[in-house]
Amino acid sequence: MSPSDVSSRYVKPAAEARVPELDQAEAALVEHYARLVRLGYLVLPPVLGRHRRVLAAHAVAQRALPGRKPSGKGSGLPAQRGDRRGPGGDGADAGYAYLRQRVLAGALRAGRPVRVAGRDVRWLPRTPLLLPRVVGLRLLPRADDADELALEKELSGLTAPARAAYALRRLDGLDNAVIRRVLGEAGVPERHVRAALRAADSVTGSAGLADPCSLQARPTDLLRRRQYGRTALFGGAALVLAAGALAFLPEDWGPDGAAAPPYAENAAVEAALDPQGLRRIPADVWRESSRTDFSVWPARGDALDDTALLRRALAVWARPGDDVTVSATPGTQSGPPPGPAQLLYAGETGGVSAVLLYDGLRLVRYAEPAGGEGGPVALDFARVDGADLIGASAVVISRGDGNTRYLTAPWVGGAATSDLVDPDAESVPLRVGEDGVTDPVRTPAGTEECTEFRVLEITAQGADRPYLLADLGELAPALLTHGEPGDRAGIAGATEARDRWARIACHLPSVGGGGVRAVNAWDFAEQSLPDGGGTARWVCTRTETWRGAGSRTMTQFLPPAATPGEPGVVTATAEDSPACGHRFPSVLSGVLWRSPADSWYLVAAGSEDVTAITSTGGVTGEAAGNTAALPAEEGAEAELTAELAGGGELPMLG
Secondary structure, eight states: OOHHHHHHHHTOOTTTOOOOOHHHHHHHHHHTHHHHHHHHHHHSOGGGOHHHHHHHHHHHHHTTSOSSOOOSOOSSOOOOGGGOOOSSTTOOOHHHHHHHHHHHHHHHHHTSOEEETTEEETTSOOOOOSSSOOSSEEEEEOOOSHHHHHHHHHHHTSOHHHHHHHHHHHHHOOOHHHHHHHHHHTTOOHHHHHHHHHHHHTOOOOSOOOOTTSEEEEEOOHHHHHHHHHHHHHHHHHHHHHHHHHTTSOTTOOTTTTOOOTTSOOHHHHHHTOGGGOBOOOTTHHHHOSOOSGGGOOOBSTTTTOHHHHHHHHHHHHSOOTTEEEEEOTTOOOOOOSSOOEEEEEEEETTEEEEEEEOSSEEEEEEEETTSOOOOEEEEEEEOTTOOTTTTSEEEEEEETTEEEEEEOTTEEEEEEEETTOTTSOOEEOOBOTTSBBOOEEOOTTOSOOSOOEEEEEEETTOSSOEEEEOOSSSSOEEEEESSTTOGGGGBOOHHHHHHHTTTGGGGGGGOSSOEEEEEEEEEEEEEETTTTEEEEEEEEEEEESSSSOOEEEEEEEOOOSSTTOOOEEEEEEESOOBTSSSBOOOEEEEEEEOTTSOEEEEEEEOTTEEEEEEEESSOEEEESSEEEEEOOTTOOEEEEEEETTSSEEEOOO
């Protein structure tokens, strides 16, 4: 038999390779164990770390033995005695060649992603082999010099097939033709084999290879191990206590307590999803009721008898699907109704079919394309508990293409729109239909430009004067007030109030989105500017929310306007701050300002209870009273503090 025949027999494809006798394979494993472990260590993924690679290399070598004794009916020829020339070159004996192939396949498999249902799942880690296992120690190959570490680092940058090609060349002295067939038997595609051989040729290091059978031992993280031990001890004690507590619980106690099984029927839940169970308030109840809020709104709209629409709205409320756009103001639960809700509106408006419901705490608006032809569905929640005559005056029933339609309360006697940016413009009457829905109003919600800011001006029975409501992108519009904190005299939509709002209206959208109930603007100071700059106003804008928390405070500096309606400058913002509120009506703020003489000043102002202002940092100085103008450099930064008339120190807002 020629040498080429011997070579081809040991590297024949796996489908034709003969499984050696069990005793022959076991003898080869004992004789060449260190070489097989080193082969596995070099091919295994470097990301495992040196300790885990050592254990995994021993594991793949030990698992390379055949799983059962062969029956002797294999189709391959037995190896000739004269050909058993050891593990070098391409003349390896059959036992070693078989084990080498198994170790190589196992090490390559460890670097591939786990396959589930024919797909690669890269995030799913492979289950580590049970044996061998070391507890309390870290085993690392000995590194005699820096060259070995440099070679190991260079090999870590290669692919697994390239590391395998390099290892076969270094350990067994195989040539490229034999390596190509050995890798092919291990399942490496031909194009990857060619790339692996080229990559193996590029390795420059020639130091000795790491020996995973010659190891050094190091302890694990002793402090972390001690912490794990304590955690396990406490966890075990807690488990024992919990198990003991279960012995004293009633026999029928379980994870859900006294609840019925999940599939059991519940009359209250079913009633909440039944369109026939919706509460409908008669039209004139609000006239006799002691309350004027959403609870006395009558049911209106042209689809009150559309059972299919109402059923869809209730079903989506209880179980919104993945395609439903759900929004809720902060602090508002978006769960199913606790019982039969109150129907406020059902009908078509603005190209959508809308259903408005009220459960005593929340407003819920369901919207779908008109005609029920399918399309985007929206479900919006807003908390409105504690609403009064003004707070329950109007609700946004539809919004689209920059237009907003409102559903007004039955006590609303008239409606108009006002442009806050242009206080000289006359209010425009707004038609309200018999179902309470207004004509579309052009509002700034969701827009970037601020050329106008239309608000709703409401005249209601029971209110002393008209008041303004602004659409800030939520279901319930926000009430606009003006004046000192706690003073409700500024709720009117009078010309003076509109003059006050003109230069700060464009900043209103920045305080929306938090479940805003009301926004108050307070002129807390006036200041004569240096170098003939005129008189500036200082305004503090504060929002109050339906849930109580989440208020936002913003101060603005309004020097004489170069053009009519020029917005003021926001100087500071804060969230959940008591400043400018009725509990703490004090505030301090400042800004760098360039005078008409091109000189820079730090101008600052505080509320009336401020007696002195001090500046430190990039601008230093002090001024008596509640305003200050200190010379400064462009871009300077300073920190302001103020003294209060009643004692104490007031930091600047934000």
